Amino acid sequence: MASRNIAKYLQQAVAAVVERGGFDRHLAKVNIVSGGDGRCVAELVVQEEHKNSVGTLHGGFTATLVDAISTLALMSAEKTGPGVSIDLSVSYMNAAKSGDKLLIDANTVKLGKTLAFLKVDITNKETGRVIASGKHTKFVG
Amino acid sequence: MASRNIAKYLQQAVAAVVERGGFDRHLAKVNIVSGGDGRCVAELVVQEEHKNSVGTLHGGFTATLVDAISTLALMSAEKTGPGVSIDLSVSYMNAAKSGDKLLIDANTVKLGKTLAFLKVDITNKETGRVIASGKHTKFVG
Amino acid sequence: MASRNIAKYLQQAVAAVVERGGFDRHLAKVNIVSGGDGRCVAELVVQEEHKNSVGTLHGGFTATLVDAISTLALMSAEKTGPGVSIDLSVSYMNAAKSGDKLLIDANTVKLGKTLAFLKVDITNKETGRVIASGKHTKFVG
Amino acid sequence: MASRNIAKYLQQAVAAVVERGGFDRHLAKVNIVSGGDGRCVAELVVQEEHKNSVGTLHGGFTATLVDAISTLALMSAEKTGPGVSIDLSVSYMNAAKSGDKLLIDANTVKLGKTLAFLKVDITNKETGRVIASGKHTKFVG
Numbered sequence: 001m002a003s004r005n006i007a008k009y010l011q012q013a014v015a016a017v018v019e020r021g022g023f024d025r026h027l028a029k030v031n032i033v034s035g036g037d038g039r040c041v042a043e044l045v046v047q048e049e050h051k052n053s054v055g056t057l058h059g060g061f062t063a064t065l066v067d068a069i070s071t072l073a074l075m076s077a078e079k080t081g082p083g084v085s086i087d088l089s090v091s092y093m094n095a096a097k098s099g100d101k102l103l104i105d106a107n108t109v110k111l112g113k114t115l116a117f118l119k120v121d122i123t124n125k126e127t128g129r130v131i132a133s134g135k136h137t138k139f140v141g
Numbered sequence: 142m143a144s145r146n147i148a149k150y151l152q153q154a155v156a157a158v159v160e161r162g163g164f165d166r167h168l169a170k171v172n173i174v175s176g177g178d179g180r181c182v183a184e185l186v187v188q189e190e191h192k193n194s195v196g197t198l199h200g201g202f203t204a205t206l207v208d209a210i211s212t213l214a215l216m217s218a219e220k221t222g223p224g225v226s227i228d229l230s231v232s233y234m235n236a237a238k239s240g241d242k243l244l245i246d247a248n249t250v251k252l253g254k255t256l257a258f259l260k261v262d263i264t265n266k267e268t269g270r271v272i273a274s275g276k277h278t279k280f281v282g
Numbered sequence: 283m284a285s286r287n288i289a290k291y292l293q294q295a296v297a298a299v300v301e302r303g304g305f306d307r308h309l310a311k312v313n314i315v316s317g318g319d320g321r322c323v324a325e326l327v328v329q330e331e332h333k334n335s336v337g338t339l340h341g342g343f344t345a346t347l348v349d350a351i352s353t354l355a356l357m358s359a360e361k362t363g364p365g366v367s368i369d370l371s372v373s374y375m376n377a378a379k380s381g382d383k384l385l386i387d388a389n390t391v392k393l394g395k396t397l398a399f400l401k402v403d404i405t406n407k408e409t410g411r412v413i414a415s416g417k418h419t420k421f422v423g
Numbered sequence: 424m425a426s427r428n429i430a431k432y433l434q435q436a437v438a439a440v441v442e443r444g445g446f447d448r449h450l451a452k453v454n455i456v457s458g459g460d461g462r463c464v465a466e467l468v469v470q471e472e473h474k475n476s477v478g479t480l481h482g483g484f485t486a487t488l489v490d491a492i493s494t495l496a497l498m499s500a501e502k503t504g505p506g507v508s509i510d511l512s513v514s515y516m517n518a519a520k521s522g523d524k525l526l527i528d529a530n531t532v533k534l535g536k537t538l539a540f541l542k543v544d545i546t547n548k549e550t551g552r553v554i555a556s557g558k559h560t561k562f563v564g
Contacts, residue, residue: 022192023167023199051163058164059226060205067201085200086397087369087419089230089512091540091558093533110516110553114396114423115368117514119556130532133542135514135558137369137419141396227538228510228560230371232399232417234392251375251412255537255564256509258373260415271392274401276373276417278510278560282537304474305481308446333445340446341508342490346483367482371512 006036010072026050026061027068030104038108040073043125046100056095057102057131062122063090065104066134070118073106074138083116083138090134094124101125114141147177151213167191167202168209171245179249181214184266187241197236198243198272203263204231206245207275211259214247215279224257224279231275235265242266255282288318292354308332308343309350312386320390322355325407328382338377339384339413344404345372347386348416352400355388356420365398365420372416376406383407396423429459433495449473449484450491453527461531463496466548469523479518480525480554485545486513488527489557493541496529497561506539506561513557517547524548537564 011032017024026049033041044050044065052058071082096102103125110117120134152173158165167190174182185191185206193199212223237243244266251258261275293314299306308331315323326332326347334340353364378384385407392399402416434455440447449472456464467473467488475481494505519525526548533540543557 017194020194022189022194022196023202024194025190026164026201048163049166053158053161053163053165053223055163058205058208059229060167060201060208061164063204063208063229063231064199064201067199067204082194085231085233087230087232087417087514088200088204089228089371089558090204091228091510091532091560092226093535093540109514109556112516115421117516117556133532133540133558135369135512135556137514139397141423228373228558230417230512232369232391232419234394234399250373250415253375256562258375258415274391274399274417276371276415276510278373280538282564299476302476304471304476304478305449305484306476307472308483330445331448335440335443335445335447335505337445340487340490341511342449342483342487343446345486345490345511345513346481349481349483349486364476367513367515369512369514370482370486371510372486372508373510374508 003034003036006076007032007034010035010040010076013072013075026064035076038073038077038111040069040076040106042069042104044102046096046098046102048098051098056097059092062132066090066120066136069104069106070120070136073108073118074116077108077111080140083140086139087137090132092132093130096124096131102131114139116140144175144177147217148173148175151176151181151217154213154216167205176217179214179218179252181210181217181247183210183245185243187237187239187243189239192239197238200233203273206263207231207261207277210245210247211261211277214249214259215257218249218252221281224281227280228278231273233273234271237265237272243272255280257281285316285318288358289314289316292317292322292358295354295357308346317358320355320359320393322351322358322388324351324386326384328378328380328384330380333380338379341374344414348372348402348418351386351388352402352418355390355400356398359390359393362422365422368421369419372414374414375412378406378413384413396421398422426457426459429499430455430457433458433463433499436495436498449487458499461496461500461534463492463499463529465492465527467525469519469521469525471521474521479520482515485555489513489543489559492527492529493543493559496531496541497539500531500534503563506563509562510560513555515555516553519547519554525554537562539563
């Protein structure tokens with residue numbers, strides 16, 4: 001499957017979970033840029049709905065992005081379902097504000113028989129400034 | 142300030158951020174049980190809106206709870222604002238499903254001049270089963 | 283098996299790995315206080331050999347204690363081997379210096395069929411001051 | 424300062440802490456390959472003294488490498504001391520055995536006025552297989 005097709009498949013996966021209506025509906029404005037071979041790159045323009053009480057990107061939403069986009073990276077590897085979260089961590093480095101375009105780059109560092117290790121870098125697409133980085137370990141057995 | 146008054150103050154803090162309308166609006170159904178001296182205990186009944194695509198508590202929302210309730214614990218310590226997140230981690234131990242009542246117990250492990258270290262345990266209130274545990278480090282300088 | 287016997291068993295486990303001569307030889311001065319049912323409590327007096335370049339407890343040795351004592355906690359649960367590390371994290375809260383007596387309290391938060399979730403609190407036994415806290419996730423399947 | 428000179432400076436920093444005799448003496452066999460601008464690349468051949476009870480690289484020593492090499496990366500940035508550890512996490516992906524040559528690549532992701540965020544990738548130099556990855560947050564204020 002070509003990279004373009006995988007990006008399309010991942011965008012459909014996003015649409016499906018948004019449609020289902022749970023907490024994943026907050027991914028509605030995520031745009032998949034590319035994907036495949038255990039990687040998923042997405043973009044998102046920060047909106048009012050993603051902000052915390054001081055007007056910048058909410059740490060809980062940042063963690064939600066780490067969770068969701070790394071899961072799409074995992075799903076872009078052949079024959080892999082979404083798995084189940086074991087451990088997730090996020091380091092918060094710089095604030096992002098409303099209107100900022102985020103680049104979310106998620107990679108599968110290791111995909112084993114029972115465990116997958118994923119990492120995510122979130123940067124401001126225009127300035128290149130790093131916003132947050134995360135790790136996500138999932139059970140895929 | 143008595144513990145009851147602090148719980149009331151924390152519930153008002155929740156109401157204020159929910160009102161402001163950003164990502165914190167997802168705390169609307171959080172009920173503060175008690176608070177004070179760096180601790181905040183809250184309850185939440187899992188709803189459809191908190192679920193992931195397989196019908197259980199969403200990992201991103203779990204992280205949002207770790208973030209938010211530990212911040213309330215911090216704010217319950219005297220003269221402390223909400224601080225800024227540095228590192229957050231969550232371990233996911235058991236699934237929670239729609240209708241489950243969660244007990245979220247957040248504690249300030251250390252409050253220094255520049256850094257605060259917080260921890261959070263999320264359990265199923267009826268079964269006592271642990272759902273997740275988290276750590277949260279904030280800058281308060 | 284009574285708690286006293288389990289403590290003895292865990293102390294023997296320490297002696298065995300120290301004897302084997304790898305990196306675990308640094309546990310030589312660890313004294314097991316009690317153990318059983320997924321918990322292990324140990325003591326250690328900080329020595330020159332455990333210090334960093336500024337004269338306080340070394341962060342790498344702190345992580346080694348989190349790793350090792352949580353593994354003993356896991357082994358104190360019935361029929362459980364040491365497992366394999368998946369994720370480990372440590373938060374460093376206060377310094378400890380040479381001669382300080384550390385209390386290391388490790389607990390099994392969840393022991394499932396394939397995964398174990400452990401937590402560790404390290405405090406200064408005399409002052410009660412928290413030195414560090416850690417989480418450790420292991421594969422036990 | 425040219426990259427070769429910084430590598431030399433970092434190797435001298437290793438020698439100095441090894442000489443001082445605390446827990447950093449376990450870095451004695453670390454060879455600095457290159458350094459500068461917030462990055463430090465090192466090599467180490469796994470020895471008996473670095474192993475756990477099942478004969479592979481010890482998780483506590485892996486954490487010690489994450490701690491130490493990321494601190495060297497930080498020190499390679501201009502006018503920066505070693506800082507103080509706040510949070511450290513390690514994900515363990517594959518085992519390494521005696522004789523394996525490890526490549527340890529540490530980078531400063533963000534260096535702010537009070538906080539530094541560092542990441543470390545440890546791979547088997549010959550096979551390219553990832554052994555572990557870590558994050559390290561330090562206070563530098």
